[in-house]
Amino acid sequence: MPSVKIPRKSSDTDMTPFVDVGFLILFFFIMATKFKPPQPVEITTPNSVSTEKMPDNDALLVEMDPTGRVFFSMLAEKDPTMKYTVIDNIAKTRNITLTEQQKKNFQNGGPVGVSFAQLPALLGKAPADQAKVKQEGIPIKDSLSNELYYWVRDAVTVMAGRPVQYLIKIDNEAKYPDFKRVIEAFKRNDIYKFKLVTSPEDAPAGSPLAVDRANQK
Amino acid sequence: MASIDSGGGDSGHKKGPGVKKAKKLSTKVDMTPLVDLAFLLITFFIFTTTMSTPAGMPLFMPKDTEKDEDKNKAKESGALTLMLGKNNQVYYYEGQLLPDGSNFKSTSFDPENGVRQVVMRKKQSTPAEDLVIVIKPNEDASYKNTVDILDEMTINQVKRFALVDITPNENELVLATQARAGIR
Secondary structure (H helix, E strand, O other): OOOOOOOOOOOOOOOHHHHHHHHHHHHHHHHHOOOOOOOOOOOOOOEEOOOEEOOOOOEEEEEEOOOOOEEEEEEOOOOOHHHHHHHHHHHHHOOOOOOHHHHHHHHHOOOEOOOHHHHHHHHOOOHHHHOOOOOOOOOOOOHHHOHHHHHHHHHHHHOOOOOOEEEEEEOOOOEHHHHHHHHHHHHOOOOOEEEEEEEEOOOOOOOHHHHHHHHHO | OHHHHHHHHHHOOOOOOOOOOOOOOOOOOOOHHHHHHHHHHHHHHHHHOOOOOOEEEEEEOOOHHHHHHHHHHOOHHHEEEEEEOOOOEEEEEEOOOOOOOOOOEEEEOOOOOOHHHHHHHHHHHOOOOOOEEEEEEOOOOEHHHHHHHHHHHHHOOOOOEEEOOOOHHHHHHHHHHHHHHOOO
């Protein structure tokens, strides 16, 4: 009987193209990634058709989570000493005693979401630990004790002369009255132009905006 | 080849006459650990990256002192008042609210047959310079709905609109309508 020889195939596959593509993707993600700073709360923003870019610098950011807790932060990466000046002013005008270290912690830390009374305790912690603290939110419930007003006032004074933008980032589930109180804190500082932080979405097909945008292209 | 020669000399005593076989080293490297690590990093970056950068939606609020003058400027025929309530409901009336509330209607955020159609109809039936849309969210309105309705102004390219507090009268009507529809 003639024996049929079945050629033995190697079980090794050439993985080179696979590895090539793998590394390509890896490099892409390394380049495209921008790490977000630690957030004390997770906020899901609503969608809008707006396409305006968000500033990274020279901006005040007010955040609100679904339960209405308010957080304040300054985006001043280029000149972090401004944050120091702001907390210095806050300490002076609101009669809070803060040590040098506490002020430095504010300069390097993230969003602040506590009343002035609890501020020393929060800033006593290192910036990395601040996000772990359960923060109650800046009081805004009634106009007399609207502490956000003072934060905005002092920050605006320090950032005077810069093209400051006012960002408001609120969760989908938050209620309109809370949003109104945030707006009011700005209005009392004679600020009327805001930017609401939203997730981008396409203009609905057939709407006047969609037609307009298609014509511009 | 010297090194291989010496290596062969060290290890064995099989040196026959004229037989000098150099051990061939494979040029293939086991890449498995490298690939493992690479894909671990890919997964890590995929999960940590935020691809869609947020967009900023501009919002201009009027000065409180100027509010009354603005209101007076609006022509009754060109005014459309939208009120936001619970459960993504929108209530609206055109012009002035009639005392018996007969022109008070309700709609939703439905893309096919919702507030967008109401706004578009109003926009088509009124001269562009007369059209004013007044947005009045009540206590129960969510922030999402507020942004959605402001977005609706951008989508329909309404130039004049204002975000105003709801009047007690209107709020009562909204609450009554909600109670009738069984929305809690």
